[in-house]
Every structure is written in structure tokens, then in C-alpha cells.
Amino acid sequence: MVPTFKFYLTGFMNININDVAKLSNVSKATVSAVINNKVGVSEETREKVQGIIRKFNYRPSQVARSLSIKKTKTIGIVIKEIDNPYFARIMRGVFDICSNEGYTVLLGSSELSVSKEVKSLETLVSQRVDGLLVSGLHEESSDSAFISNLIRSNYPLVMLGGIKNFNTNVVTVNNVDAAYNAVTFLLKNGHKKIGYFSGPTNSLQNDDRKEGYRRAFADNDISFQKKYIYDVGSYLGEGYQHGKEIFSSSADKPTAVFCYNDLVAIGLINSLLDLQIRVPEDVAVVGFDDIDFAKYAKTPLTTIHNPAYEVGVAAAELLIKQINQKEKPLTEKVVLDTYLIKRNSA
Amino acid sequence: MVPTFKFYLTGFMNININDVAKLSNVSKATVSAVINNKVGVSEETREKVQGIIRKFNYRPSQVARSLSIKKTKTIGIVIKEIDNPYFARIMRGVFDICSNEGYTVLLGSSELSVSKEVKSLETLVSQRVDGLLVSGLHEESSDSAFISNLIRSNYPLVMLGGIKNFNTNVVTVNNVDAAYNAVTFLLKNGHKKIGYFSGPTNSLQNDDRKEGYRRAFADNDISFQKKYIYDVGSYLGEGYQHGKEIFSSSADKPTAVFCYNDLVAIGLINSLLDLQIRVPEDVAVVGFDDIDFAKYAKTPLTTIHNPAYEVGVAAAELLIKQINQKEKPLTEKVVLDTYLIKRNSA
DNA sequence: TATTGTTTCTGAACCGGTTCAGTGTGCTGT
DNA sequence: ACAGCACACTGAACCGGTTCAGAAACAATA
Incomplete structure (x- = not known):
């Protein structure tokens, strides 16, 4: 009855909400409530369930959760030249914000062919990322039906540095x-x-x-x-x-x-x-x-x-804002300032 | 009856396998077969379904698919110092292989505190990544019960540069x-x-x-x-x-x-x-x-x-090999060669 | 005692795919 | 005419969560 064997058989992370429910003698709805810190669970039950969770190292499946709530808490990012220090710095900004807001970052293709670039975006959309951060799309990519669909349909999307022919959210510098x-x-x-x-x-x-x-x-x-x-x-x-x-x-x-x-x-x-x-x-x-x-x-x-780091931060913040926006989002443009630093080369 | 309205109502990407099935007058099992290029579907039916898919811009949900097949086609990577050109180059190698093999890459935390580092790994595991690529774990992190569990349970894992106290797959240089x-x-x-x-x-x-x-x-x-x-x-x-x-x-x-x-x-x-x-x-x-x-x-x-790029490639290849391995995987160690380049500083 | 209210808990539907046993159809050979 | 067999297709269960109407348990009030 108690499916303990399952744990020992298959190792770490192979226990699910049903197992936890059975082991705790409650329904899975209750387990769900405990996991999500919902009210309406007695202290006693809560502790019992949490005990089982800890004991069996249960970790809810984000994929099942995503399917159910239709949000993946994931954003996709497509950056060319990830090995360019400027973009690496942007990534860092993006990452810090996402981390704080509980988003994980899915990486799309870097500078491959145009067809691969679109494929990469398609993959990210298939993965149901909640939003997309795109830098330096090939010009030709913007012709693809896929991309124009994406933009027309208000898929949360922020461009870094802008893109021709489309009116989307943009973060850039002057x-x-x-x-x-x-x-x-x-x-x-x-x-x-x-x-x-x-x-x-x-x-x-x-x-x-x-x-x-x-x-x-x-x-x-x-x-x-x-x-x-x-x-x-x-x-x-x-x-x-x-x-x-x-x-x-x-x-x-x-x-x-x-x-x-x-x-x-x-x-x-x-x-x-x-x-x-x-x-x-x-x-x-x-x-x-x-x-x-x-x-x-x-x-x-x-x-x-x-200010690469700040560009990343602003882009991530704007994207998350767009994701959380219920209404049809307005397209926004964020422009950060730059300044000249005089050193020796001029 | 025909749920066309749904598409026009909610825009891009809001049609699912049931809708496609209805629109094509077949069962969802058949649609699934078409999507996955399985045999046992008549040419006629296949084309009918593909027509609908194209017309409505249907793109199967990878999250539903992941839940069902228990694979996400995703690997997690935790790299400190992503803005260090050496690691950026590794990323590129990892990325190229993953791209080819149909994996997408989920990024974990960079150099945050130890507790956040473990959290970040936990998040990736919750996301059910098929495997984990980890570079430069804090020494203290290796004490965490979570990590030792991970390793003991044969979760597909490759370390970049090695880690103390644990016997795992490693890719490094001499x-x-x-x-x-x-x-x-x-x-x-x-x-x-x-x-x-x-x-x-x-x-x-x-x-x-x-x-x-x-x-x-x-x-x-x-x-x-x-x-x-x-x-x-x-x-x-x-x-x-x-x-x-x-x-x-x-x-x-x-x-x-x-x-x-x-x-x-x-x-x-x-x-x-x-x-x-x-x-x-x-x-x-x-x-x-x-x-x-x-x-x-x-x-x-x-x-x-x-050879940073090659390290990335080797790590990704090893990880994917481990993922596909049915048996309890042997831990492998890949050591790449380096050589001295004489320029002017010595 | 009966009624109402609160709090805790549960059953079942749902998310969108995959899988597979099994149904139905048409064709073969005898 | 009918058994036998491919082949194409389908229904239903399943993956592991969330959600919510309503049941159960108990306390408070009339």
C-alpha cells in the first residue's frame, strides 16, 4: 500500500504528489495546498505532509504544474554572440532579475543561419516560455510568417536593440x-x-x-x-x-x-x-x-x-511586466543613456 | 462545432491537439501520429492534418509532451562567471551540441551565494531537466544533502573541472x-x-x-x-x-x-x-x-x-550520452590536452 | 434540537500531449 | 462466401500537477 519501494527502487526524485498524498493519508488536493502555502490546511496536517515531503525528498514537477496553470515561469532568450563580452554582461542583468522573480532562462540559438534562428524561436515557443527576449534577429527572419504572427498576437516579447519593420517592445541605448x-x-x-x-x-x-x-x-x-x-x-x-x-x-x-x-x-x-x-x-x-x-x-x-548590465535588467523587467499584464500590452520603448569615456586612444 | 473562434479570439498559439483533431475529423491519437511522423497513417489523412496544422499555426506543447513521455529534451547548466570569456566559449560548445541533438538549455544561477546555488540546482531539477552540467560548484554546496542525493541517485550529471569528494562524470583539461x-x-x-x-x-x-x-x-x-x-x-x-x-x-x-x-x-x-x-x-x-x-x-x-569550446562540446556530448544510457551509467572522466603558447609576456 | 456557519478536506475534472489494445474496413486467397 | 490478415484509425488511460464545488466535521447560535 505504502509505495515506499518506489523511492528505493528508482532513486531520487521519483515520488509524485499521489505518493505523498497516500503516505500522508490525505488527498492530493491537500498536498497541493501544502506545497503552495494555501490557507485552509490545519497546522497538524501541514506538518504531517511537510514531513513526508522532506523525508522522501519530494519535489513537485514544474512541468505538470506548467501544464495545469498554463505558465512555465520560464523566459526564452535568443542572443547572438553570446561570447561577446557586451552580451555576456546583458545576460547577467537578465539573469539577476529573472532569478529574483522566479523565472528560469531558456537559451535559444546564437548566431546560426536565419532558418535556424527561426527554428530556435519556434522551439522556445513550443517549450511555452512565458516571454521572449530577442537580440539581433537577422533582418530576413523578420520576414518569416512565424515572427510576424508572434508579434501580431501579442506574445510577450522584448527586443534588444530594435528590429526593422515591427512595432514591439524595445530596450536599447541612444x-x-x-x-x-x-x-x-x-x-x-x-x-x-x-x-x-x-x-x-x-x-x-x-x-x-x-x-x-x-x-x-x-x-x-x-x-x-x-x-x-x-x-x-x-x-x-x-x-x-x-x-x-x-x-x-x-x-x-x-x-x-x-x-x-x-x-x-x-x-x-x-x-x-x-x-x-x-x-x-x-x-x-x-x-x-x-x-x-x-x-x-x-x-x-x-x-x-x-550600460549593458542595466540594459539586461531593463529588458527582463519590461518582459516580466508584459507577461503579467492582463490587458493587451502597449508596446514600450526604453532608452538608456550612454556617455563618452576619454582614455588614451583618442 | 468547429472551434475556429478560439483561434481568432485568443490569437497565436492557442489551439491544441483536440482542436486540430476536430478540425481534421480524426482522433487526437491520429494527430499525434502525424506530428511524430509515425507510420500507420494514410497519405490522405496525413496531408489533411498537416494542412490544418499549418493553417492554424498549431505547435504542439512541449510541456504536455514532456509530462507524458517523462523527458523534457532540456538540459540545465549552472555556470559561474558567465561573463568570463573562457566560460562563454564553453557555453558555445555546449550550445552547439545541444542544438544539434534537439536539446534546449536552461540556465541556472551564476555566482550567487552557496544557498542560492543549491536553490538554483533545485529549480532546474524541478523543471525536470534531463541532465545537469555544473561548473565550479562552491565547495560548501557539495555538503548539501540535495547534491549528494543527486549524485548518489545517478541523475545524469557532468561536472566541468571536477568537484571534491564526489565521484561523477567530469570533463576537464590536464x-x-x-x-x-x-x-x-x-x-x-x-x-x-x-x-x-x-x-x-x-x-x-x-x-x-x-x-x-x-x-x-x-x-x-x-x-x-x-x-x-x-x-x-x-x-x-x-x-x-x-x-x-x-x-x-x-x-x-x-x-x-x-x-x-x-x-x-x-x-x-x-x-x-x-x-x-x-x-x-x-x-x-x-x-x-x-x-x-x-x-x-x-x-x-x-x-x-x-580548448574551451571543445570542453563544452565534450561535456554536452558526455551528458547526452549519460541521458540516453539505460543502465546505471559508469562515471567517465574526459581530459583534454592543453599546450603552451609562447608570445611576448614570458 | 435544529439551524447556521466555519473550517478542513476531498473527488473529479482539467491542462495537452502519448500510448496501446482493440475496432472497423477492405483485400487476399481458397 | 468466408476465414484470415493488413492497415488505418480510435477510445480511454495515463503523465503529475491545480482548481473548485461540495462533503464532512465541528462549533456556535437561536
Whole structure:
């Protein structure tokens, strides 16, 4: 009658609410009430049940619970470049909030192909995550019927850095202004030929930064030259490689470069130093993000401080708010501030 | 009769297997067969059902499925220092394998308190992850009844870097040998006073590296001095700060330092340069991990190449193997090789 | 004593899938 | 014409929780 054998037979975690109910001589409804600290259970019964729970190491199945209450207490996150320190820091912010609020985090694909990216979102939805945090969706992905369905149907969703063509919740920083400030700073320092090491072409963040770069020229009555915009990418190696190519050729070269992010900037600086070009005397470099490593780079990096941790926090908070919202949620946009940190590279 | 209204009413993803069954005029068992590509369904029926599925954007609930089949196709991962590039790289390896094998990844706590660490594991178990990947458990956590239960009961579990007092599956690198090689290299270069910037004291990896450091002295008939072992930590800032303290004091200082990891080494190098101490002429520095930044550091870092990505891959593969193993699994130990990369810092 | 009220507890339905024994249909061979 | 057999399909139980109407037990009130 008492299913003790089951425990000893199959080991840890193989006892369920029915077993607990039988062992405690109460109904499973009562056990459920005890588990969830509901009122209407006598102290005596509560203790009896809790004793059994402890004794048999019972741990309620979150999956059964999820099925029943139609909430999984889980959010899905799709981040490209998880090994980019900037995103790692965001993750940390997300994670801290989720932890506090009792959510666990399901990780979706990182930078795979577009088709895999959509698959990954589909998987997360199949897992019935309560909400989705998405960073850097491929542009093409936004064409997928799946994604537009998702957004149209008010599935709780927060984008990091924004996405074209869709009106969703967004957490981002003032990329345009930040870039504007960085480039203005260079202009004020007398630079006229300022390059932009551009990030991924399908990134909205990159578009905004490029826009800020453009505006700085406009507002300072300096005609900006398209040839100084280089498609580079977002990795250390890419910054290094493009730096080497551009600055070892004899063509007309910029005297300063604003970079999409710190990784690229650090790569660039290394390529310049390898080419015996001095930083900042010959070429000034400004990065973006202010990752930890920025101040330890060969030439400590002048860069835009990007509050990655806070972005993660804000995104998680907004998402959880959207999840808890009963009504059709309004789409919100949270924009955090950045500031220029002057170090040695410019 | 036809519950179409439901779809239009509640939006995306609110249709279930019963609805699909009704809309297709078949039983839910048949729908289930179609979803899972089982045989015994006529081509005609299959297409009819698939048509409905597409039309209504039906996506089976993984949570209901999990409850039924008692597998979640999910693994849990608990990693401290997710913003450490070394671990980020591991994550990537884990992720790639899991992706391929159809597993999603649930993230557990990062470096919180001991009690939270155990809580985090408990949460993952409640979520019924099929297996657990754990890195850098606090030493105290291993005392918890929960953890020993977990291990005793053969819950599929793989540790990264090992854990004291328990016999579990482990994926790690040959830390002792690697440290031995690094220190031997320094000894061969004529250094006698070699320091060790030690990592977290509760880390088995750190113990092994320290052991390798010790043995190198023993095998070279040089008496090693305990005073050259400094408790530092695992972060950039910690390396910098301790470097500053140690090398600005007038006491007897080492002429070379082997560091627990690259982050610490880079921090140390920066502190040395700030103190006008030349690297490697005055003090040689060797790191551990070979993170991307290592070669872009102020003094390109001589370090132990640690195959982080491969560690992640091996860990995920081992875990999935354990999950699929019907019998009581044997505990396995996978040890990957490292090698010394000579750059400029030593 | 009968009635009402409170508190504690329970039975059964439900969440959305999977599974499998068994039903029904059509085709084969004799 | 009928046994025998595939094949396609279904009904119902099951996974492990939550929920809630109502039963049972007991106390208080009229």
C-alpha cells in the first residue's frame, strides 16, 4: 500500500504528489495546498505532509504544474554572440532579475543561419516560455510568417536593440546620440577624415550608430565622405584584419576611426600598432560599449560607455511586466543613456 | 462545432491537439501520429492534418509532451562567471551540441551565494531537466544533502573541472601538466622566484594548477617558496589590484608569475606596466586559457591554450550520452590536452 | 434540537500531449 | 462466401500537477 519501494527502487526524485498524498493519508488536493502555502490546511496536517515531503525528498514537477496553470515561469532568450563580452554582461542583468522573480532562462540559438534562428524561436515557443527576449534577429527572419504572427498576437516579447519593420517592445541605448557625441568629439579635436568601422549590416544598432556619425558631420558643416565607411563586423579578428588592409594600403586614409564596438576597436588598434602607426597620434580610435577589457587594451580605449548590465535588467523587467499584464500590452520603448569615456586612444 | 473562434479570439498559439483533431475529423491519437511522423497513417489523412496544422499555426506543447513521455529534451547548466570569456566559449560548445541533438538549455544561477546555488540546482531539477552540467560548484554546496542525493541517485550529471569528494562524470583539461609545463618553461628561462597568482580557493582547477606549479619546482630541484603564492581570484580587476599591491611594496618579489587565468594575467601585466616594471624583462607573466584577448593584450600573453569550446562540446556530448544510457551509467572522466603558447609576456 | 456557519478536506475534472489494445474496413486467397 | 490478415484509425488511460464545488466535521447560535 505504502509505495515506499518506489523511492528505493528508482532513486531520487521519483515520488509524485499521489505518493505523498497516500503516505500522508490525505488527498492530493491537500498536498497541493501544502506545497503552495494555501490557507485552509490545519497546522497538524501541514506538518504531517511537510514531513513526508522532506523525508522522501519530494519535489513537485514544474512541468505538470506548467501544464495545469498554463505558465512555465520560464523566459526564452535568443542572443547572438553570446561570447561577446557586451552580451555576456546583458545576460547577467537578465539573469539577476529573472532569478529574483522566479523565472528560469531558456537559451535559444546564437548566431546560426536565419532558418535556424527561426527554428530556435519556434522551439522556445513550443517549450511555452512565458516571454521572449530577442537580440539581433537577422533582418530576413523578420520576414518569416512565424515572427510576424508572434508579434501580431501579442506574445510577450522584448527586443534588444530594435528590429526593422515591427512595432514591439524595445530596450536599447541612444545609439544615434552616442555616435554623434563620439564623432563630434573627434571633429572638435581637429579630425576631418574620420572613418566608421561598421558593424553587421543587418543590425539596427549599427544603422543608428552610422546615422549619428553622419549627423555629426552635418552639424559641423563638414562634408562627410562615404568612402570612409568600412564594412567590418563585430569581432576582434575582423577589426584587426580590416585595419591591416586599410592602413597598409597607400590610399587616402582616415586620421581617426569610430568603431561599431570595442572588440573591433581593439582589433584595429592592434593592427595599427603592428603597422607602426601610433595611436592616437597618427590615428585616433573610439570604440563603443566600454567592455571590461577596454581599459586594459594596448592603448586604453576611448569609448562610449554602454550600460549593458542595466540594459539586461531593463529588458527582463519590461518582459516580466508584459507577461503579467492582463490587458493587451502597449508596446514600450526604453532608452538608456550612454556617455563618452576619454582614455588614451583618442 | 468547429472551434475556429478560439483561434481568432485568443490569437497565436492557442489551439491544441483536440482542436486540430476536430478540425481534421480524426482522433487526437491520429494527430499525434502525424506530428511524430509515425507510420500507420494514410497519405490522405496525413496531408489533411498537416494542412490544418499549418493553417492554424498549431505547435504542439512541449510541456504536455514532456509530462507524458517523462523527458523534457532540456538540459540545465549552472555556470559561474558567465561573463568570463573562457566560460562563454564553453557555453558555445555546449550550445552547439545541444542544438544539434534537439536539446534546449536552461540556465541556472551564476555566482550567487552557496544557498542560492543549491536553490538554483533545485529549480532546474524541478523543471525536470534531463541532465545537469555544473561548473565550479562552491565547495560548501557539495555538503548539501540535495547534491549528494543527486549524485548518489545517478541523475545524469557532468561536472566541468571536477568537484571534491564526489565521484561523477567530469570533463576537464590536464591542469596539473599544463601548470607544470608553464612553470617549467619559466624555470628553464632562468627564473627562480616564480609566483603563483591563485584563483578561487574552492576551485579544483585551481588546486590542480597549484599542484603542477609545485611539482615543477620539485622536479627541477628548486625549493619552492610558499610566500610566492598569492590568493588573487579570477577577474581582471583582481589581477590588477593584487599586482599593484605586491609589486609596489619593497618586499622580496618574484621575477615571474604564473597566473590562474588570462584575465588575472592581463590585469597583472597592466599593473606592472603602470608601475614602470617591464614585461617580460623585469617580470615575466604566463596566463592560462588563451582567451581571444590574450594576443591583443598590452604585452601579448604567453599562456596555456585551453580548448574551451571543445570542453563544452565534450561535456554536452558526455551528458547526452549519460541521458540516453539505460543502465546505471559508469562515471567517465574526459581530459583534454592543453599546450603552451609562447608570445611576448614570458 | 435544529439551524447556521466555519473550517478542513476531498473527488473529479482539467491542462495537452502519448500510448496501446482493440475496432472497423477492405483485400487476399481458397 | 468466408476465414484470415493488413492497415488505418480510435477510445480511454495515463503523465503529475491545480482548481473548485461540495462533503464532512465541528462549533456556535437561536
